[in-house]
Every structure is written in C-alpha cells, then in structure tokens.
C-alpha cells in the first residue's frame with residue numbers, strides 16, 4: 001500500500017536550571033535574608049516526532065498548474081509511529097537516500113557502513129524532495145496505491161477553477177486611459193492593482209495606473225535577491241554557530 005505521512009513534532013519548554021542570574025533581597029522582621037533566585041530561561045526543545053501514515057487516494061483538494069488528477073490521502077490514518085528527533089532524522093535520511101539511488105543520483109548501497117555517514121551532505125537540497133510530480137507519475141502512484149478507476153469529475157473541477165483564476169484583475173487599458181478611480185474594477189472593489197506577469201492579472205502600466213490604492217508588481221529580481229540574501233545569512237549564522245562550538 002502506498003503511504004503518505006504527516007508529521008507532528010511535540011515541543012516542550014524547559015527551564016534551564018544552571019543559569020544563576022539574579023539575587024533577591026527580602027527583609028523580614030529586621031532579619032535580612034538573601035535568596036538567590038534562578039532566572040527561568042526558556043528554551044524550545046523538541047521532544048519526539050509522531051508520524052501519522054495515510055493511504056494515498058485521489059486528491060480533490062489541490063489545483064496543480066497542469067494535469068487532470070491530484071494526489072491526496074484517505075481521511076483516516078492507518079497507523080502511527082513515534083520516533084525520537086534523532087531517529088526520525090535517520091529514517092528520513094535513509095528514505096531520501098533510497099529515492100536518490102532509485103533516480104541514479106547516488107551509487108547503489110554496497111555496504112551497511114555506507115548508510116552510517118550521517119554528516120555527509122546529500123547531493124541535493126531538502127527541497128528537491130518536494131518538487132511537483134508530473135501528471136503521468138501521479139497516475140502511476142494512484143494505480144500503485146490500488147485506485148482502480150480515476151474519478152473524472154476532478155478533471156472538470158480543475159478546469160473550472162483554473163478558468164476562474166484567469167478571470168481577475170481590472171480591464172483598464174491604454175485605450176481606456178489606464179486605471180481611473182471612477183472606472184477601475186480593482187479600485188472599485190477596494191484593492192490595489194496587481195501585476196504578476198505582463199498584463200496579468202491587471203493590464204495597466206505603471207505610468208497609467210491611477211488606482212489610489214496602488215499597484216503591486218511582481219519583481220523576479222527582488223525575489224531572487226531576497227532568496228540569495230536569506231541563504232547567505234543562514235550560512236553565515238551556521239558558520240558562526242560552528243565556530244562557537246569549537
């Protein structure tokens with residue numbers, strides 16, 4: 001049976017008893033007692049990992065950009081597993097490695113020791129494992145999960161939803177004088193104009209948009225710069241952490 005999983009990690013706050021920080025002086029019947037109080041430093045600690053396993057089913061819950069069927073899970077989980085954080089990370093790593101071996105991105109496992117290289121980075125980043133799955137592959141996965149007949153109503157639903165998503169934005173063009181507060185559908189509905197790609201959803205140009213609520217334009221370079229800045233910052237923090245440990 002093909003299984004999806006859903007993970008929850010319990011967190012607990014722990015007081016760090018080793019941290020002596022403040023000294024409180026109490027006065028009582030002319031006697032002074034000095035009481036050392038430990039400041040309660042709160043840390044987030046991960047306790048254990050609970051994984052709920054679900055059989056796969058046809059989705060009806062998402063709208064992929066392409067394809068006529070989606071992947072989903074049955075409403076009730078089939079079983080539950082409990083792991084320590086370290087064990088779960090080992091389990092996940094082993095799973096990722098088997099996927100990479102299947103795709104010939106890692107050499108086949110020859111010895112047991114080769115699976116004990118826990119610190120060795122994998123040739124791909126974590127997000128490699130959450131890439132969109134092609135339609136044909138989705139179909140195969142559903143068949144492997146025991147789905148006999150694909151419900152075609154999902155195909156019609158997806159088409160309707162995708163179409164409805166194309167009908168948005170205002171209709172103010174250069175010919176109509178751009179976005180004017182009296183006619184711009186975006187402004188009349190209380191929203192700013194939005195341009196995700198050329199002429200979509202709003203066809204207005206920067207200079208011609210007079211929507212008093214503004215005009216938001218998706219900026220690929222800004223997103224890319226933000227991505228690189230974040231990665232660089234996280235790597236610098238990681239290096240600092242490693243230096244701190246030495």
Ligand SMILES: [Zn+2]
Nearest residue numbers: 170172179184
């Ligand atoms: Zn407009």
Ligand SMILES: [Zn+2]
Nearest residue numbers: 170186193202
């Ligand atoms: Zn608009």
Ligand SMILES: [Zn+2]
Nearest residue numbers: 179193204209
């Ligand atoms: Zn506009």
